[in-house]
Amino acid sequence: MLVATLSKRLLRVGQAKRCGLSLRSFSDAKDKDLVLTSIDGDTGVATITMNQAPVNSLSLEMCQAITTAIKEVESQPEIQSLVLASSLPGVFCAGLDITELHKPDEKRLTDFWHSFQQIYFDLYGSRLATIAAIAGHAPAAGCMLALSCDYRIMVSGAGSKKPSTIGLNETKLGIVAPSWLGYQYIDTIGQRQAELGLSLGLLHQPEQALAIGLVDELVPREEVLSRAQAEAVKWGKIPAKARLASKMLARKARLDHLAATRKEDNDFFRSFVTNETAQKIIDGYLQSLSKKKS
Numbered sequence: 020m021l022v023a024t025l026s027k028r029l030l031r032v033g034q035a036k037r038c039g040l041s042l043r044s045f046s047d048a049k050d051k052d053l054v055l056t057s058i059d060g061d062t063g064v065a066t067i068t069m070n071q072a073p074v075n076s077l078s079l080e081m082c083q084a085i086t087t088a089i090k091e092v093e094s095q096p097e098i099q100s101l102v103l104a105s106s107l108p109g110v111f112c113a114g115l116d117i118t119e120l121h122k123p124d125e126k127r128l129t130d131f132w133h134s135f136q137q138i139y140f141d142l143y144g145s146r147l148a149t150i151a152a153i154a155g156h157a158p159a160a161g162c163m164l165a166l167s168c169d170y171r172i173m174v175s176g177a178g179s180k181k182p183s184t185i186g187l188n189e190t191k192l193g194i195v196a197p198s199w200l201g202y203q204y205i206d207t208i209g210q211r212q213a214e215l216g217l218s219l220g221l222l223h224q225p226e227q228a229l230a231i232g233l234v235d236e237l238v239p240r241e242e243v244l245s246r247a248q249a250e251a252v253k254w255g256k257i258p259a260k261a262r263l264a265s266k267m268l269a270r271k272a273r274l275d276h277l278a279a280t281r282k283e284d285n286d287f288f289r290s291f292v293t294n295e296t297a298q299k300i301i302d303g304y305l306q307s308l309s310k311k312k313s
């Protein structure tokens with residue numbers, strides 16, 4: 020069973036309560052669940068595993084499930100650190116679910132973007148130490164999930180015929196990342212690399228991602244999750260208030276800015292996506308993804 024493979028000693032609800040941890044949904048999850056949450060009873064590290072086959076794309080429901088899972092973990096005062104992982108071999112997260120953008124219902128589109136913004140608030144602004152276990156592709160909004168964590172561990176590309184990639188490839192699709200995502204990129208890899216990456220829509224192979232500071236470590240595939248969980252233990256031992264205050268030094272102004280402009284950002288997104296030209300791009304991109312398969 021998937022959850023049982025995630026760590027040595029995962030707790031069920033009753034056990035968790037006896038240990039003072041009262042997370043409701045973990046380990047009782049069915050495979051249909053969009054995300055699975057577990058807590059290692061030995062270390063207190065929580066793991067949120069994205070579980071939306073085939074590629075963990077961010078639909079409205081997936082965004083909401085991620086936010087719910089983060090909030091559930093955060094509500095446990097004993098838990099200090101969190102690993103964000105994927106259950107899918109070869110894909111961390113394929114970015115926004117493009118079908119959400121195709122001939123959309125306006126109300127749903129508004130809710131969709133709101134829920135994507137919400138992940139930014141919840142993950143980038145989390146009180147938890149957050150470690151991304153990137154054992155596969157992480158384009159665009161998938162890269163955003165990784166950028167929102169405090170530390171990124173990626174599968175090494177060495178010896179792989181088709182290494183995983185990570186980056187903000189929006190311009191290659193004829194679209195532009197929202198400013199808050201662009202600034203996350205600049206803040207992480209610096210102005211020059213971000214300019215190059217954003218302008219050219221670069222997806223970086225792991226070794227290049229490490230070289231520019233987009234990820235912090237590379238490890239063999241089978242070690243990504245365990246290494247991330249070990250790193251989460253280390254981060255969880257740092258005095259929590261000091262760690263959070265330090266994180267907010269770098270992130271608070273960015274978070275506050277989006278909070279102040281959230282509606283404008285959503286209005287812009289909605290008018291961009293519903294525009295005829297954008298719909299042609301989206302239509303063409305969806306076709307190219309399914310042609311790739313055939």
Ligand SMILES: CCCCCCCCCCC/C=C/C(=O)SCCNC(=O)CCNC(=O)[C@H](O)C(C)(C)COP(=O)(O)OP(=O)(O)OC[C@H]1O[C@@H](n2cnc3c(N)ncnc32)[C@H](O)[C@@H]1OP(=O)(O)O
Binds near residue numbers: 076112120194197200
């Ligand atoms: C595109 C226009 C957007 C307009 C407006 C946007 C406004 C600004 C928003 C900016 C912020 C963020 C943007 C995004 O995140 S856009 C999404 C970017 N993502 C990608 O470009 C990745 C696309 N996918 C892939 O490259 C590959 O799927 C991947 C490398 C991740 C995995 O490859 P693999 O070979 O394992 O899998 P397949 O390609 O065969 O895919 C399997 C099925 O999944 C479908 N699929 C893949 N990605 C998506 C997706 N992002 N959304 C929806 N569906 C996706 C794919 O079509 C296959 O489906 P079928 O089995 O039915 O054919």
